[in-house]
Amino acid sequence: MGGRLRLLNTYEVPARAMKHMVPGRENGLYITHSSLDAIAVPEPARPTSGTFLGYREDRRKFLFDPFRHNSFNVCVVGETGSGKSHFVKRLLQGLLADTAISAFLIVDPLDEYSPLFPGAAKIDLRRSAFDPFSARQGGSFIFVTGTQRDRDSAFRLALMLRFIPEWMKQPGRKVLVFEEMSNLLWNRELAAFAGSIVRHSRHYLTSVVSVTQNMDDLRAGDGGDWNILLNSAHIFIFRTPDLGGRNIITAPQGGR
Numbered sequence: 001m002g003g004r005l006r007l008l009n010t011y012e013v014p015a016r017a018m019k020h021m022v023p024g025r026e027n028g029l030y031i032t033h034s035s036l037d038a039i040a041v042p043e044p045a046r047p048t049s050g051t052f053l054g055y056r057e058d059r060r061k062f063l064f065d066p067f068r069h070n071s072f073n074v075c076v077v078g079e080t081g082s083g084k085s086h087f088v089k090r091l092l093q094g095l096l097a098d099t100a101i102s103a104f105l106i107v108d109p110l111d112e113y114s115p116l117f118p119g120a121a122k123i124d125l126r127r128s129a130f131d132p133f134s135a136r137q138g139g140s141f142i143f144v145t146g147t148q149r150d151r152d153s154a155f156r157l158a159l160m161l162r163f164i165p166e167w168m169k170q171p172g173r174k175v176l177v178f179e180e181m182s183n184l185l186w187n188r189e190l191a192a193f194a195g196s197i198v199r200h201s202r203h204y205l206t207s208v209v210s211v212t213q214n215m216d217d218l219r220a221g222d223g224g225d226w227n228i229l230l231n232s233a234h235i236f237i238f239r240t241p242d243l244g245g246r247n248i249i250t251a252p253q254g255g256r
Contacts, residue, residue: 049063049065050063050064050065050068050094051063051064051065051090051091051093051094051095051098052094053087053090053091053094064091064094064234066095066175066207066209066233066234067100067173067205067207069233069234070202070233071202071231071232071233072201072202072205072206072207072208072233073198073201073202073207073208073209073210073231073232073233073234074091074207074208074209074210074232074233074234074235074236075209075210075211075212075218075228075229075232075234075235075236076088076209076210076211076212076236076238077212077213077214077215077218077235077236077237077238078213078237078238078239079213079238079239080213081239082238082239083238083239084211084236084238085112085179085211087236087238088177088179088209088211089112089113089116091209092104092113092116092175092177093116095175096116098173100172100173101172101173101174101175102170102171102172102173102174103138103139103140103167103170103172103174103175104117104120104140104141104174104175104176104177105140105141105142105143105164105167105174105175105176105177106120106141106142106143106176106177106179107143107145107160107176107177107178107179107184108142108143108144108145108177108179109144109145109146109147109179109180109183110144110147110179111124111142111144112179113142113177113179114142114144117140117142119140120139120140120141120142121139121140121141121142122141122142122144123141123142123143123144123160124144125143125144125145125146125153125156125157125160126144126145126146126148129155129156129159130143130156130159130160130163131159132159132160132162132163132166138167138170141167143160145157145160145183147180147183149183149186149187154187154189154190157184157187157190158189158190158193161184161190161193161194161197162193164176164197165197165200165204168197168201168204168206169204172205173205173206173207174204174205174206174207175206175207175209176197176201176206176207176208176209177208177209177211178194178208178209178210178211179211180211180212180213181194181210181211181212181217181218181228182212182213182214182217185217194228195227195228198210198227198228198231198232199227199231201231208232210228210232215229218232
């Protein structure tokens, strides 16, 4: 394999061996056009069920089910305007039709996802604190967090993050979305909470979708050192700022 991997003629990143990935795993990296008209999928399997997200480079439909692999977690990385939030909404629309999924929890800084979940309990942390001890444990939630980074915001976010492990214990498959993960990772305590949730989610049949603009965000969390990335089986990369030559992405085996 060569020294660089071309990503659908959009940008280039180093393609040297990536030590941060689980050794031997070649089928979790997806490179996308922002228009979603093509997805470079190194996954050798051809699933016949799942959410339709776009087309592979060979124009076959790409069907995706996060619960099909050993880890259910997903990372979506891309700069503003690259299409990552549109992609996540498309994924959620498909997962909403899956009767095996019992509940969703969306951590939504800008209140973008409410129209998708009209029946979810909506909690606006921009206006008041959240009491995790009096809240119901089951069902779907949307937490509107805002983007403030101060002591009061950190306190409210910490209460929310303490609630999430209890929420994950309800029966059935669950989907948890951290939109703009960086809004949780600026504070060391919050980062530790978020990283722990990602690391333990599989035990509670929960798929965590971590959405961020910058690959560096995925190294934060419980213990640091790419904790979130290491505990995610699926990584969708949209147009992303220059990674500066750092060795954090691997080309699929047999890739170009």
